[in-house]
Amino acid sequence: MITRFGSLYAGHVDLDNIGLDGTPVNERWLSDEHLATVLDKTEAIVTLMDRVGYNTFWGAEHRFQREGYECIPNLLLLFVHLAHITKRIKFGCGFNVTPMWHPLRLAEDFAVADRLTNGRIIFGVGRGYHSRECEVLGAPSTAIDNEANRELFEDQVDILFKAFHSRSFSHHSKHYTIPPRIPYRGYELQDITLVPKPRTVPVECWQPIVSASERAMDFMAKYGIKGIIGGGAASGGANERVVQAYRDALIRHGREAELGTDLIIGFSIHIAETEQKAIAEARPYFEENMKMFGPLGFVRGLTDEQVSALGDPKRARSAGLPTLEQAVKAGAWLVGPPELIIEKIQEVQERYPGLEEINVGSVIGTPQKVICEQLETFAAEVMPTFTNQVKATALAD
DSSP states (O other): OOOEEEEEEOOOOOOSSOSTTSOOGGGOOOOHHHHTHHHHHHHHHHHHHHHHTOSEEEEOOOOOOTTSSSOOSOHHHHHHHHHTTOSSOEEEESOEEGGGSOHHHHHHHHHHHHHHTTSOEEEEEEOOOOHHHHTTTTOOOTTTOHHHHHHHHHHHHHHHHHHHHOSSBOEEOSSOEESOSOEETTEEOOOBOOSSOOSSSSOOEEEEOSSOOHHHHHHHHHHTOEEEESBTTBOOSOOHHHHHHHHHHHHHTTOOOOTTTTEEEEEEEEEOSSHHHHHHHHHHHHHHHHHHHGGGTOSTTOOHHHHHHHTOHHHHTTSOOOOHHHHHHHTSEEEESHHHHHHHHHHHHHHOTTOOEEEEEOOTTOOHHHHHHHHHHHHHHTHHHHHHHHHHHHHHO
């Protein structure tokens, strides 16, 4: 039963001249002052979400994006600040791109942030698909060397969980020797301890589900990592195959699980008086989002010619690119009047009885004013139908 709601904001600043006819992605190079407006924009979104009753704000960690699309390089630092200007909302790391960190530094930073916020930060790990980010920091990305990236990522996650949950530990692998066998204050070092430990243990951890390979699902189930489907780079909406694959992995690892257990499904939304009006209003944002993520491989089925056309306003309209109407039909976008969106979410709830939380939000390219208006309208006119289910169930009992 869906009773909790969050929203993922990947960290884009307000942009001008958007859509297929607008400025090509690689031609954007914003000023430092413009890029820094992401901080005020994030504050505005988060304080509104806290006020109107959302459960979780999810942020994305990315680097070096002078184009203005994903401009938050340090989620934990930002979340400590946001926790002190809000009352109750939690903050989800969506995600800490683990290969860009030393795992012990990430574990320490999370533990400190967890304590400073009294447990309001939710940990999350991701593998890293931006070659410009990972490779610059000395780690393989999924785009350049997928297997090397996976190997490093899995090794790092093992270290993170040891650090969080062990009184002391050691780890010796291809990538890390923790600790090295060295003399320290009169004895030979054999193990180390994370100081401080997180306030909240065991640490709740989330990871995006993209390929849903059996190996990836079993890895998540082994460590009890929960999964987010859709949102950010990945197209939104429920994917039957992915939901079933994750449920089956939980069962293989001894869990009792229904379809939707330990998952969050993300949807892009746009509320208006009619579905047609919503599509017309949201189309430029959909197109700008596709311009950003299509060349990175996150718009399935694009030919090389279509990817090339995304960067050329003169060719894009005639390239046969995916449309917002198709995304709505596929269930990735929920658009139209509140009652129609309620109906669509109720269908998802019926299909996945274990699903308790969904993310809703606006894609890259959407201005702050529209994001806040959409979140506030959704909270007022859609959320109560589902949050009131808890009260109705309690009264029935």
